Amino acid sequence: MSDTTHATAPAQGGKVRASFRAGATAGATAVAEPAPAPVDPAPAPEHPAGEGTGRSVPTWLLLGLAVLLVLLLGATAALRFLGGNDAEAARAAQVAAEEAVVPVLSYDHADLEASQREAQAHLTGKYREEYDKLFAVIEENAPETQTTVDVEVLSSGIVRATRDRVHVLVFVDRPTTNKLSTEPVVYKDQVTLSMQLVDGEWLVDDMVTSPAS
DSSP, X not given: OXXXXXXXXXXXXXXEEOHHHHHHHHHHHHHHSOOOOOOOOOOOXXXXXXXXXXXXXXXXXXXXXXXXXXXXXXXXXXXXXXXXXXXXXXXXXXXXXXXXXXXXXXXXXXXXXXXXXXXXXXXXXXXXXXHHHHHHHHHHHHHHHTOEEOOEEEEEEEEEEOSSEEEEEEEEEEEEXXXXXXXXXXXXXXXXXXXXXXXXXXXXXXXXXXXXX
16 A cells, blocks of 8 residues: 555644754763853733733644644544554554654653663664664763753644554653753654564654754
8 A cells, every 4th residue: 555645744844854863962962062041031011901901822833733724634534544454553553652752752860771772672673773873972972071861752643644654743751851951941842753564563764853942
């Protein structure tokens, strides 16, 4: 069966392979460039009694909602097209993608070996080779910068699907700390995972990330 695209993830800025690499870079950057000294905020304008102070909605949130709406429509069409057992398999791949994205994109400088081992369990043999090369960079830098990256899944949607491969778009927050920033800095990313069915198990065969804001 041909692989039919029903929705495409918006790309904001250059695409980056594997967000964990971005996390390591973010940690290194934070070490090299300390945050500027705080500046006293300008006084807030006064509002006449009874007048609302309306708050603007973040652009990333509006964009995320629009993308999810498109994904919902596309996923519905894809699942109808696949039908029956194939539709259930696609949903299983979506669940597997949400579960995999957390260990694959996160790591703890205090126990990098455990972080890598947990991530590898969710990868195909092909993608594991690429992941290990990128993780080697983290192993060189994270102990010095004391960087730790966590991942929180916000939402996801099926982009396109066939019987043995499903592309899933996942929106995540990545709270990141290092020795110069003990308070987490939250990075918002959208991650497209290509899930491959291998011996009855959905594994990550490719992954592309880009900023969601």
